[in-house]
Amino acid sequence: MSYKTTCPYCGVGCGIEINRSGSKLKLIGDKNSPVNQGMLCIKGQTLLETVGTDNQRLLQPSIGTWAETIQAIADKFKHTKKDEIALYVSGQMLMEDLYIAKKFADSYGIKNLESNSRLCMYSTVEANKRAYGADIVPVSYDDIYSAETIFIIGSNTADCHPIVFNHIKKSKAFVVCVDVYETITAKQSDLFIQVEQGRDLELINDLPNQVWFSDKKVLSVYSQGLTQSTDATDKVNSLINAHILTGNINKPGCGVLSLTGQCNAMGGREIGTKTKDITATEFFSTNQIKTLWVMSTNPAHSMINYRQFDTLIVSDFTQTLTTKDADIILPACPWSEKSGHLKNSERRYLKQQAFLPPAGNSKPDWQIICLVAKALGLSGFDFEHADEVWQEMNIDESWSPQIQVREELVVIDPSNRVYKNNVKNNARLLTHWHGMTRTGKSQTLNKMTQKNPQMQSIHHITNTEFFKDKKVELDKYSKQPCFKG
Ligand code: SF4
Known part of the structure; x- marks a missing residue:
């Protein structure tokens, strides 16, 4: 039997074909995918x-049967003030999961619903709103092949979004790369411009004066190097302004493409998993939230201010640092065991199709949330299949990248900004993904992981050697290494 599905890692959204014969599985790239054409x-x-399953796989609810566990969560919710409850969801979840999470939060009156994609993408969302009047992505991967210049800034595309970089290398465009250090992407570009940390805004403002920008059809590509930096919203806004000023917009080969980190970070952005009260980082940095339900993400690993909560509920498919802290663990299906939709960096809807049955007693996230909603007496959560959720979402899949450009641009002034030099930058590895809860299970990836001599890893899993001679202890709550003395 053959299944067409989508890679669950990055926002490129590569199509995959799985062939299953009994327990034997074979995986190839989907040659008919408009995203990756088999790559x-x-x-x-x-x-x-x-x-499949290993000894870290979560197969049963942690405190009894599903019915007992769901009732315990419902009781906890009933005894907590609504503004002290938060749902922390993830760009790993499918559209159907996120839609149900949002519907549940709205129906029950929970204002604090946020996605981990807040950390990487909200500067782009705000910049798009400022520049276009709406959060719009006015380009597609096809533009790579019509562009004359591809301007890459703050993105090691070759390592982090490899199939997009394959397209870039296959195109005939002149590739300009701007970064603070010479990445693989920089080495493979036609022109590398090394900037001091924080000085990229001046360079972006000067783009209309560069011949390779102003007189060419330009596609700009960026990711977290821009969106997770100081003044990120201004930088993205300024980049869009450079395109508007040079007429490099709304034409084939022209525009601005943000490469999204997670497979469905874009979907969450569209569904509106954005808090109406405090932000995701404030869930952790303030004491307001008493009951936190984390779904498909690992904040004990990734949130710098991670703290303990009165009640921590975690839905995931595998043990993580966060599940170690959890009061209630819910076994959720991973990508291979659930079906639904996601949306990639170019805002194309893609399908994920289960090719394995749910292991043990695990369930898709949308089903788990529906059970809690019903236990709290809410109506409108009687779905049998993900298809029914999708139908209720009633999404118009027709897609037009044309945008209305505002007549008056928001002026970005690069002067009087405070920059810090010698701040360590973080990076993503070609062979691993986020906290390695999935890629760490692959022997091939673990063997292939090489240290870049320019990089100094401070990751507690990948660099135990680095910590060997240092005074390092694990933080009490986050379990992350912290230096002493
Ligand atoms: S580029 Fe991204 S989506 Fe494509 S195969 Fe690699 S990790 Fe998966």
């Missing part, structure tokens, strides 16, 4: 090493 990076190629 897959090493993470996509090794996905089958990460599916």
Whole structure:
């Protein structure tokens, strides 16, 4: 039997074909996918090493049967003030999961619903709203092949979004790369411009004066190097302004493309998983939230101010640092065991199709949320299949990248900004993904992981050697290494 599905890692959204014969599985890139035309990076190629069960897989609710566990959560919610409850969801969840999470939060009156994609993408959302009047992505991957110049800034595309970089290398465009250090992407570009940390805003403002920008059809590509930096919203806004000023917009080969980190970060952005009260970082940095339900993400690993909550509920498919802290653990299905939709960096809807049955007693996230909603007496959560959720979402899949450009641009002034030099930058590895809860299961990826001599890893899993001679202890709550003395 053959299944068409989508790689669950990055926002490129590569199509995959799985052939299953009994217990034997074979994976290839989907040649008919408009995204990757059969190409897959090493993470996509090794996905089958990460599916199924191992001794870290979560198979049962942690405190009894499903009915007992759901009732315990409902009781906890009933005894907590609504503004002290938060749902922390993830760009790993499918559209159907996120829609149900939002519907539940709205129906029950929970204002604090946020996605982990807040950390990487909200500067782009705000910049788009400022520049276009709405959060719009006015380009597609096809523009790579019509562009004359591809301007890459704050993105090691070759390592982090490899199949997009394959397209870039296959195009005939002149590739300009701006970064603070010479990445693989920089080495493979036609022109590398090294900037001091924080000085990229001046360079972006000067783009209309560069011949390779102003007189060419330009596609700009960026990711977290821009969106997670100081003044990120201004930088993205300024980049869009440079395109508007040079007429590099609304034409084939022209525009601004933000490469999204997670497979469905874009979907969450569209569904509106954005708090009406405090932000995701404030869930952790303030004491307001008493009951936190974390779904498909690992804040104990990734949130710098991670703290303990009165009640921590975690839905995930595998043990993580966060599940170690949890009061209630709910076994959720991973990508291979659930079906639904996601949306990639170019805002294309893609399908994920289950090719394995749910292991143990695990369930898709949308089903788990529906059970809690019903236990709280809410109506409108009687779905049998993900298809029914999708139908209720009633999404218009027709897609037009044309945008209305505002007549008056928001002026971005680069003067009087405070920059810090010698701040360590973080990076993503070609062979691993986020906290490695999935890629760490692949022997091939683990063997292939090489240290870049320019990089100094401070990751507690990948660099135990680095910590060997240092005074390092694990933080009490986050379990992350912290230096002493
Ligand atoms: S580029 Fe991204 S979506 Fe494509 S195979 Fe690699 S990790 Fe998966």
